[in-house]
Amino acid sequence: MLLDERRPLSSLTDDELNVLGDMLDAWLDKDRHGELASVHGYGIGQNEALSTLYTEHLAETARRKRYPRD
Numbered sequence: 001m002l003l004d005e006r007r008p009l010s011s012l013t014d015d016e017l018n019v020l021g022d023m024l025d026a027w028l029d030k031d032r033h034g035e036l037a038s039v040h041g042y043g044i045g046q047n048e049a050l051s052t053l054y055t056e057h058l059a060e061t062a063r064r065k066r067y068p069r070d
Contacts, residue, residue: 007059007060008056009056009057010060017064020053020057021061024050024054024057027050028050031047031050036050
């Protein structure tokens with residue numbers, strides 16, 4: 001899968017984007033409860049990556065609401 005650097009999630013189908021959103025929500029919930037650091041050994045870099053993925057997901061979801069695919 002080739003990724004557009006400006007929109008790295010643009011090549012995902014709507015279903016794939018939804019699944020990614022569900023996964024991100026679950027991991028962010030784990031982060032809020034401290035599980036990512038204590039159970040999974042996540043550090044600053046992994047937390048920043050998770051945050052970046054979530055931000056990209058929100059941007060792509062908003063873009064698709066404004067400009068729906070045919």
